[in-house]
Amino acid sequence: MELDCDVLVVGAGCGGVAAAQSAARLGQTVILTDSTDWIGGQLTAQAVPPDEHPWVEHTGVTATYRQMRDAVREAYRRNRPLTPAALAAAHLNPGEAWVSNLAAEPTVVHEVLRDMLQPWLSIGQVRLLTRHEPISAEVTFDRVDAVTFTDTREGATVRITARYVLDATEEGDLLPLTGCEHVLGAESTAETGELHALAGPADPHDQQAITWCVALELRPGEDHTIDRPKEYDFWKSYRAAHWPGPQLGWVTEEPETGKPLQRPLFGAPGERDLWTFRRIRYGQHVNPPVPDITLVNWPQIDYWLTPITGVSAPERAAGLERARQLTLSFVHWLQTEAPRPDGGAGYPMLRPNGDVLGTTDGLAAVPYIREARRIRAEFTVLEQHVGVEARPGATSAETFADSVGVGCYRIDLHPSTSGRGYLDIATYPFQVPLGALVPVRLENLVAAGKSLGVTHITNGCYRLHPVEWNVGEAAGALAAFSIKRGVPPRAVRSKPELCAEFQATLADLGVQMHWPDDIRVQTR
Known part of the structure; x- marks a missing residue:
């Protein structure tokens, strides 16, 4: 089967759902694929309640991420016989978890995400293909022409052509298929200058648990x-x-x-x-x-x-x-x-209990994967841009003129496959630079999730639910903006007038690009 669209979003996790929405809101046709039955990634198929910063209820997330959170709470108020106290709670936490302000059943979150996409699904502007795994890509010079998928239900193949291709997969699956320059595992301090990078050579097999x-x-x-x-x-x-x-x-x-x-x-x-x-x-x-x-x-x-x-x-x-x-x-x-x-x-x-996960054995449908392949980007976020210890004398994270969003979480690296234990260190609330979404060579591939230009170290604070959502939302908008203006993403970043115009587009979508001055350090 052959399909065509303006924007192909591969991976329907947090970043993929947000990317599909923003591209559709800006008038583009979208095909959204995922290798699982569900959309939502970390929030649903991987069954991880959102890890968020302390200010999430009033700042530091995009408008659509907040819409998702509000809709989850409303779904409980509407569909469950809640007590009067629970009904009255402005910031209802269905699980009353202490690590998350919104710990909810993945089945509920999945329904909310489907509802958020439904206006575009119903008119055919967004087409959703679940159980589709990318198996190959066609590239001419520096452009991705098409991606071919296997339909794991039927065994058939689907070839999809698109003007822009977004990698929102959990492991950066498109990067090796397209020949996109990328990094995997842990870099060395000699390469990045990061305080907590490997003292010895880089190790692609040094990955988080x-x-x-x-x-x-x-x-x-x-x-x-x-x-x-x-x-x-x-x-x-x-x-x-x-x-x-x-x-x-x-x-x-x-x-x-x-x-x-x-x-x-x-x-x-x-x-x-x-x-x-x-x-x-x-x-x-x-x-x-x-x-x-x-x-x-x-x-x-x-x-x-x-x-x-x-x-x-x-x-x-x-x-x-x-x-x-x-x-x-x-x-x-x-x-x-x-x-x-x-x-x-x-x-x-x-x-x-598999009922709340959509499985029969009580285990999540797929594992929670913290670390992806990462593009060699126009700009790579390093520890010295966001880490408190790595920024002596500073009082905030690095400011990026090309900011396309914000995020905040500690650099939280789980024990690694090389035998290292936790790395958990403070960060300043940070921005998402546009340059981290743009590969150094390919013209129409955009990172829309954990495959953005970060390091093994900074992945530890950019991988969380609201940041991944923000990255995807910015990526979908970037593809739509590039189509509308007839320029590649790197030109949007390099030309101040285009960058400002794109940032105005993001602002209209409800994307926050700067932190309030009174918010400083992410602690436990």
Whole structure:
């Protein structure tokens, strides 16, 4: 089958959904693809409640991201028998999680995202193709002419031509297919000058851990013990050299200091325990009450034994299966052997719940992948642009004249496949430079997610939900603007009058490009 559009958006995660919306709002036809059944990426198929900065309720996100958050809350008010207190809460948090102001069931978020796209889907301006994996690309000189996909349901191939192609995939899948110059893994400090980059040579296989999340429902008095996973014995005995205890255990690592950290599963009211960490359903919000559900994205299920990006297909498949086995093993350990404060062992009342994830086994449809291939960009964001420690004497992040958005999160790198532990350091609230979306050579490929021009280090603060959304929204608008003005994206950046015009377009879309002066440092 052959299809054509103005803007092809490959990957329907946070960045892809936002890119499709902005390109459509600016009058372009869009084809949006994803390799899974769902749209939403981190928010849905990967089942990760949004990691956001402390000011999210009043500043620091785009208008459409705020619209999504408001719509999730409204969906709960409209469709659930909430208590009067929950109904009245201006900033309703469906899960009452302490790591996120909006911890919600992925099924609800997915419905909201579909509703946001529906006005354009209904008139055919946006066409959504799920279960489509990119397998090849056609490039003439410095332009991508077409991308071919496999329809994993039917086995057929689809060739799509487009004026602009946006990479919003979770791992930068288009970069090797198009021959786009890119980076994978960890750079060296000799290359980037970053304070916390590798002291030795760059290592493409030094990648952050992935996490295969699972939803657990609390059903006291019941036994929901799963079968003993085939790799349970391995994970029961495994302990990494950089980790303070067994992988299947309560002791983890404090990200900021590297010191041992132990949180209770169920703590006293107000205590930062594991159960409320990423709880996505707080049963007491509902009348009559229903069982709590928490989303397990805890350090115990970070898989760091092998990289899964940029390796052979068999190595990738083996790594993904081991990540699933780790999660299943942790669930089985929780249910059967986890030490309890009363001296007993195990919590068999914890039931894997796939209903809220759209799966049958309670595990997310796909793993949470923190790090992608990254374009060699017109401009690369370095630690010294955003990190507090790397900017001695500064009081803010680097200011970019070509800003196309804002973000804020600590540089939060999970343990890596090379055996390094956490790196978690403070940043200033930062901007998203247009130059980070534009490859050094290809004229019509734009980064619309985690594949933008950042480093292994700065990926740690640019990879989070609202920043990925902002990057995608700016990328979709950039493609539409470039089509309208008849100029390539690098010209939009290099010509001040065009850049200013594009920034005005973004402002009209509700994209914030500057932080208020009174907001300074991202802390825990």
